[in-house]
Amino acid sequence: MALDRWIALILLSICLAYGYTAWFTMDAGLAPFMKRNPIWPSTFPKVLSILGLISSCAILLGLEKAEEKPAEINYRRLGDYHLGQALLLLWLMVAYALCLRPVGFIVSTSAFLILGSLILGERKWPILLPVAVTATLVVWFLVQQVLGIYMRPLPGFWGG
């Protein structure tokens, strides 16, 4: 089975779970006076779940024939591409999300930009370091001073 059908299957199960909630469990907590309304919080989701079921089944059953065209990236041969770099960058983003608050903006952002470039094969330290640090400071200044959104610049234990 091709990837697009697998995805249709996953989306079908999402629609089923969504539909189950909308049709059977959601209205249980509804106040009696709201039940007299012609529209309930679950009305629109009910319609959506049916539409979702129809369209995902149409893909799953292959009702619509699409012409084959060469894909930009052939997912069956992912190993041929720079998969390692992409996965490392994704982990880096997760790490950044987790570090932003505790470690502070300046340290985590500089580290993110430097490590990101390193992952992609950049080794020119004299350019890499100043670019990353300057960009971090400029963005921090813009966000903090111009936009007025508070971001802790330094790790908490340094009093930032």
Place this chain on the structure above:
Amino acid sequence: MLEGLLIGLQTALSMQNLLMVIGGCLIGTFIGMLPGLGPMSIIAIMIPVAISMGDPSAALILLAGVYYGAIFGGSTSSILLNAPGVAGTVASSFDGYPMARQGKAGKALTIAAIASFAGGTIGALLLMIFAPALSSVALLFHSPEYFALMVVGLSAIAAFAGTGQVAKALLMTVLGLIMATVGEGALFNLPRFTMGLMDLQSGFGFITLAMAMFALPEALFLVLKPKTAQEGDSGAIKDLRISRAEAKSIAPVIGRQSVQGFFIGVLPGAGATIASFLGYAVERNIAPKHEQDEFGKGSIKGLAAPESANNAACTGSFVPLLTLGIPGSGTTAILLGALVALNVTPGPRLMIDQPEVFWAVIMSMFIGNLVLLILNLPLIPYIAKVLSVPRSYLIPFILFFTLMGAYIGQNNATELLLLVGFGVCATALRFADYPLAPLLIGFILGGMLEDNFSRSMQLYDGAAFIWERPLTLGLLVIAALLVLLPSYRARRARLRAQGVAEGD
């Protein structure tokens, strides 16, 4: 009207207000270029500045300048990075980004600048002429019609976004609508589908989703498969000029889409996003067959259409705000808030009570568009230099800006994890050739669609509004035709092809 025009001109041409227009356009362009910061957030940020000035004309002129600048800046990042920061410029990336990849980034930006200028200027002219009359047309539309109109918009997007894959596009639209129902709806004050998670209480962030659907998969694709045409990019910057033949072919597109975009922008709830998608779809359908195949692969018509339409629609969205006091979009809603804070009550009496405000805004639209054109045409070579930055620097920065955009919008680190999660899902969807734009549009329109649907259901005590209002019924029939027609045509073409094969 002549008197009003002169008053407006006098106000708009004062030194202070000219500086406001120029400053607003510059700020808007630069911030709008950063993916993730759309006009809505920029205007929200500028409101304290505008209100502290105390002069309603100057404040509105500044905010309007920021608005245009942001839309223009958004199309720049759509074209160069395929990372639209604004929903209204998503359609510009369909053809703008392929053009940039073919080494025609400079030409794409020139076309965008000219189309935006024409769209904005024609829109402002129409606003001047039609503002009083249009308010009565907009009044004819009630909740059922808005609901039906949005259904038409969504089906048009589904029908045209996927080349021969209507079911996939439809499923993506429905998925977007489903995602929009997560969180606390305005109508019921009841958390829905949050699975008991506090972080989902307010729903998914639009910016997070936009980043995850467009910028992140694009960056990951760049990592997975380095572009081979990288060297050609630096030469592209010189190629700014458009040939006479190209100008001739896009001129009618710009003219049509400026008018169409304006009228779509007037309808509340429609706005620049629908205008740009509909504009793209319409131009694609009426183009000759050989040009139709170009769409999506770097067609200049496919770039000019959404660019002129979204700018004209931005101007159009001022009509309901200025004449009725009803904001037609999130952005004009923020503007309405600013106006009220400045003691100006927008509405039918605005033109009579405070003509200088009304006409100064219209005049500043002309000046703003001119400023944008003059500022941006010479700046294009420098803007396009973004492409010649080495990949090992560009990608971390794109990733960083997507993270920042999601973070600034919500000030919440969980949002960043959501961003990465959705980004991975979106990449998988792109592998399987699912179109992602319908998902985002469904998500944006989901809330408004449900509100209008619910209101109509309440007014008519059931679904009777569908057949009791001819305008609603007509619009819904059009929507159904839009979805069914492409697959019917494809089936017939296939049957015919089979018949020919057998005949041989």
